[in-house]
Amino acid sequence: MELKATRYEVDGHVATVWLHRPERYNAWTGRMHTEYRWILADLEKNPAVRVVVLTGTPPAFCVGGDTEALASHAERGNYDTGLTADTATPGFGVRPEFDHDFSFQFGMRFPIIAAINGACAGIGLALALFCDLRFASATARMTTAAPKLGLPAEYGMSWTLPRLVGVTRAADLLLSGRVFTAAETAEWGLWNSVEADADATLPAALAYAQMLATTAGPNAVRTTKAQIYADLLRHDVGASITESKQLMNEAMATAEYREGVSALRSKRPPDFR
Structure with missing residues (x-):
């Protein structure tokens, strides 16, 4: 355009x-x-x-x-x-x-x-x-x-x-x-x-x-943004907690999470390429 x-x-x-x-x-x-x-x-x-x-x-x-x-x-x-x-x-x-x-x-x-x-x-x-x-x-x-x-x-x-x-x-x-x-x-x-x-x-x-x-994992930022606006409309704290636990479980299988933990343990900035 x-x-x-x-x-x-x-x-x-x-x-x-x-x-x-x-x-x-x-x-x-x-x-x-x-x-x-x-x-x-x-x-x-x-x-x-x-x-x-x-x-x-x-x-x-x-x-x-x-x-x-x-x-x-x-x-x-x-x-x-x-x-x-x-x-x-x-x-x-x-x-x-x-x-x-x-x-x-x-x-x-x-x-x-x-x-x-x-x-x-x-x-x-x-x-x-x-x-x-x-x-x-x-x-x-x-x-x-x-x-x-x-x-x-x-x-x-x-x-x-x-x-x-x-x-x-x-x-x-x-x-x-x-x-x-x-x-x-x-x-x-x-x-x-x-x-x-x-x-x-x-x-x-x-x-x-x-x-x-x-400095923030792109997948984490994307998911958290979606959570913010879903919860702004949902008005159900229990559903928010349940979903967040499922999302955390999924995130822990990603390379992004492994890099975040590695950086924390090595006391260095994360490299979210």
């Missing part, structure tokens, strides 16, 4: 994906959505990729839906995602609950880390909330945006935000649409790390991604 609104690169086990419409502050369009899903599907087929970092080409992460697209929705009186029947479906087929935008990220085999380097609003924030981990610039200005447009909470933010920050804080952001910063919400549970500024955010996320890709 010819990429016009996104770009990506792979460095070893870590892939970086940029939302790439800097002249429009990376405003979201159907084209960007289509390309983003195509990129993730392509990365999912690459066995070398163990972690993905998602960011925006400076100066923003993603300011939400493109204003021209929003105006078009208003003229038609309905919402059009801009997607077609042949749009890629990365992460689909794991659970029915994940066959949606952007919960499909929960079904992907690798962690996705959001590096929020600048303004983040509306669908851009929804996308980040469905990432597994989030690094943010302290100065990045963010908003759920929807109520200021006369819209309800979009793309599952009424599901993700309460689970991340609690109902009271989620209600604040979802009902008001007020602007907030990563610095202001540093202790809310939204962020794995809040960096000093935009320039520090992507390097910090990439450093974490590199650590995760090289």
